Amino acid sequence: MSTPSYTDIAVNGLWKNNPALVQLLGLCPLLAVTSSVVNALGLAVATTFVLVTSNTTVSLIRSVVPDTVRLPVFVMIIAAAVTGTELLMQAYAYELYQILGIFLPLITTNCVILGRADGFARKQPVLPALSDGLLMGLGFGAVLLVLGALREALGTGRLFADMDLLFGAGAAAWEVVLVQDYQAFLLAILPPGAFIFTGLLIAIKHLIDARIERRRAALRAAPASGSKRVRVTGTIS
Amino acid sequence: MNLLGQSITRNSLLLGLFALVTATVVAGTWQLTRDEIAEQKRRAEERALLEVVPSDLHDNRMLEDTLPLPAATPGLGLRQDRQLWLARREGKTTAVVVPVVARDGYSGDIELIVGVRADGRISGVRALSHRETPGLGDKVDPGKSDWIHSFRGRSLGNPPAEGWAVRKDGGVFDQFTGATITPRAVVAATHRALVFVQENRDRLFAKPGGATPPEASPAQAPTGNSTSPPAEPGARS
Numbered sequence: 407m408s409t410p411s412y413t414d415i416a417v418n419g420l421w422k423n424n425p426a427l428v429q430l431l432g433l434c435p436l437l438a439v440t441s442s443v444v445n446a447l448g449l450a451v452a453t454t455f456v457l458v459t460s461n462t463t464v465s466l467i468r469s470v471v472p473d474t475v476r477l478p479v480f481v482m483i484i485a486a487a488v489t490g491t492e493l494l495m496q497a498y499a500y501e502l503y504q505i506l507g508i509f510l511p512l513i514t515t516n517c518v519i520l521g522r523a524d525g526f527a528r529k530q531p532v533l534p535a536l537s538d539g540l541l542m543g544l545g546f547g548a549v550l551l552v553l554g555a556l557r558e559a560l561g562t563g564r565l566f567a568d569m570d571l572l573f574g575a576g577a578a579a580w581e582v583v584l585v586q587d588y589q590a591f592l593l594a595i596l597p598p599g600a601f602i603f604t605g606l607l608i609a610i611k612h613l614i615d616a617r618i619e620r621r622r623a624a625l626r627a628a629p630a631s632g633s634k635r636v637r638v639t640g641t642i643s
Numbered sequence: 644m645n646l647l648g649q650s651i652t653r654n655s656l657l658l659g660l661f662a663l664v665t666a667t668v669v670a671g672t673w674q675l676t677r678d679e680i681a682e683q684k685r686r687a688e689e690r691a692l693l694e695v696v697p698s699d700l701h702d703n704r705m706l707e708d709t710l711p712l713p714a715a716t717p718g719l720g721l722r723q724d725r726q727l728w729l730a731r732r733e734g735k736t737t738a739v740v741v742p743v744v745a746r747d748g749y750s751g752d753i754e755l756i757v758g759v760r761a762d763g764r765i766s767g768v769r770a771l772s773h774r775e776t777p778g779l780g781d782k783v784d785p786g787k788s789d790w791i792h793s794f795r796g797r798s799l800g801n802p803p804a805e806g807w808a809v810r811k812d813g814g815v816f817d818q819f820t821g822a823t824i825t826p827r828a829v830v831a832a833t834h835r836a837l838v839f840v841q842e843n844r845d846r847l848f849a850k851p852g853g854a855t856p857p858e859a860s861p862a863q864a865p866t867g868n869s870t871s872p873p874a875e876p877g878a879r880s
Contacts, residue, residue, distance in 0.1 A: 486665035497679035
């Protein structure tokens with residue numbers, strides 16, 4: 407496996423191979439935690455941090471660990487990274503730690519992390535592995551955030567509530583009331599809402615992909631048929 | 644065969660080494676964050692206590708001024724041994740904070756603390772943990788709605804026993820739109836806490852020096868799981 411360019415890594419992590427929308431990894435926290443922006447952001451940060459740490463470490467030790475025992479070693483590394491993150495969060499963002507609750511330790515079982523360690527980091531030098539971790543984390547986090555914002559806005563009629571849990575007391579004022587006296591639309595906040603909105607996001611991504619593909623096809627077709635000055639023998643495929 | 648043996652030895656040594664390293668990293672992080680975490684926990688508890696007992700009622704460190712409360716204390720529905728907190732000013736007990744568990748919530752236990760002043764009036768109620776439906780039952784959370792503050796200033800005689808219920812059951816407390824079970828449980832639990840304080844008045848608000856643990860009372864033999872004598876508040880129609 408040759409080392410892909412950083413552009414490829416970015417495009418893959420954020421869009422083409424997005425962990426949440428394409429690989430469909432880590433669905434459990436994705437669905438459970440995205441009932442508000444602040445929760446989504448908290449889990450996104452934690453997951454990205456773990457991804458970067460584990461990808462980097464796995465890449466560093468890639469020449470030492472034989473294939474036969476690589477998985478237990480990776481799991482140990484990931485578990486240690488998660489436990490460290492959990493302790494740090496408990497010490498410096500205690501309220502958020504309480505909100506995320508069980509989903510913080512469960513990052514260990516988020517398949518994105520083992521998937522990237524085994525599928526990418528163990529065959530790549532440190533820097534690409536680190537960037538892959540970062541961008542996969544950002545891609546995952548972006549989906550978490552969009553879902554969180556959608557569900558919070560539709561479910562409660564507000565946005566960015568309780569941001570002070572993450573950014574200190576000053577952030578309490580960030581809350582935006584979209585609709586006064588909004589009757590909560592429960593479905594959006596409950597788990598079924600998570601499934602429905604994730605499905606919608608995937609559908610939207612497909613739509614955009616299809617449009618891009620069509621445009622690209624049109625661009626490709628145009629010069630071949632329209633241009634008279636190209637001298638060719640035979641047909642261009 | 645020898646080769647296999649070698650490889651097994653090598654791999655197990657490697658695994659052991661990694662276990663050692665990751666465990667060291669986790670232990671180190673724990674060591675570094677331990678004090679901060681303990682401090683955060685203490686602060687969170689203190690914040691909760693301060694929310695039910697205004698700061699002008701006490702000058703002691705309430706977290707350390709406690710009395711044991713056995714799990715079998717009738718009426719409180721505790722799942723394990725807990726404690727109650729004493730608020731004192733100039734050595735005199737001005738209020739007590741009693742933990743009470745409403746086991747009849749919509750989904751699982753609702754853990755509450757109820758602050759009661761020496762004159763029997765409620766200084767505040769707060770839900771410590773619950774799993775009520777987001778958007779409906781979770782209005783017991785002071786972050787979501789002001790409902791929980793409607794207990795402030797209430798006492799056993801105000802309203803009289805039959806008024807200690809939600810409006811739907813003929814009481815004076817509001818229910819939530821679409822959720823009656825949660826407020827019903829909270830009202831009943833708060834009333835039970837008041838009854839408990841009333842019955843243990845002499846011991847809890849004893850003259851300076853030492854209040855004796857409530858279970859020392861002969862009237863309060865904590866044997867068995869007897870139902871609390873002053874029946875549930877809502878012997879509802």
